[in-house]
Amino acid sequence: METKVGRIKLGTQGLEVSAQGLGCMGMSAFYGPPKPEPDMINLIHHAINCGITFLDTSDVYGPHTNEILLGKALKDVRDRVELATKFGARFVDGKAEVRGDPAYVREACEGSLKRLGVECIDLYYQHRIDTRVPIEVTVGELKKLVEEGKIKYIGLSEASASTIRRAHGVHPITAVQLEWSLWARDVEEEIIPTCRELGIGIVAYSPLGRGFFSSGPKLVETFSDGDARKVRSHNIFDECPYNRTILVLVDS
Numbered sequence: 001m002e003t004k005v006g007r008i009k010l011g012t013q014g015l016e017v018s019a020q021g022l023g024c025m026g027m028s029a030f031y032g033p034p035k036p037e038p039d040m041i042n043l044i045h046h047a048i049n050c051g052i053t054f055l056d057t058s059d060v061y062g063p064h065t066n067e068i069l070l071g072k073a074l075k076d077v078r079d080r081v082e083l084a085t086k087f088g089a090r091f092v093d094g095k096a097e098v099r100g101d102p103a104y105v106r107e108a109c110e111g112s113l114k115r116l117g118v119e120c121i122d123l124y125y126q127h128r129i130d131t132r133v134p135i136e137v138t139v140g141e142l143k144k145l146v147e148e149g150k151i152k153y154i155g156l157s158e159a160s161a162s163t164i165r166r167a168h169g170v171h172p173i174t175a176v177q178l179e180w181s182l183w184a185r186d187v188e189e190e191i192i193p194t195c196r197e198l199g200i201g202i203v204a205y206s207p208l209g210r211g212f213f214s215s216g217p218k219l220v221e222t223f224s225d226g227d228a229r230k231v232r233s234h235n236i237f238d239e240c241p242y243n244r245t246i247l248v249l250v251d252s
Helices: 037-049 065-073 102-116 135-147 161-170 191-198 209-215 217-222 229-238 241-251
Strands: 007-009 016-018 021-023 054-056 082-087 089-092 095-098 121-126 151-157 175-179 201-205
Touching: 016 082, 037 065, 065 102, 082 102, 082 151, 102 121, 102 135, 121 135, 121 175, 135 151, 135 161, 151 161, 161 191, 175 191, 191 201, 209 217, 209 241, 217 229
Parallel strands: 021 054, 054 082, 082 121, 121 151, 151 175, 175 201
Antiparallel strands: 007 016, 089 095
């Protein structure tokens, strides 16, 4: 008998999601080569049947191919899931770029709606903050998209406490996504308390240390050339030896 994952309120704006989410990035990008599409669609359907209905993607994953994958997977089950995607981070000629200007916000949203095959995105995050554009301007455009029925709730990813507070003053922010694990606890100093004060939900990404806490140090040996963690593993261990100590304790 399968155990169903419970449900929780995310933030205080009315969004209800499964207590456990499914991050879909690694199906298409960054963690090695893209996985077989039929297998990933089956995985998504299995997660939904287990009650894991909070699905997370971004237009930068692939780019675009992860959203397309989800669009195919959700054709007959859209009404059973809470769909989150992101905008604002992209690669141009191999270089990372961040965009938060109103025209781009709207263009990105329209693109995601089309790729996902949906009329409305449940939770739309600004993936990275464009420091060239006041957050009030970016959120102002997101507010218009809410009013137009193209998105239901607004989120931020990797934003400072002050940015979160300013954004929340323009339109209620439903959730903030950030890296939070035994390896990444600096967010507990200011960002987490700010979110709790404002009634903003917290969505932790990489809570298992990008796979290390579930697989142990030998995970490095399995990385393919296309796995971004292959490069980052040097930074994780060599530049912060304490991380290895934490990993050993978890692994024991």
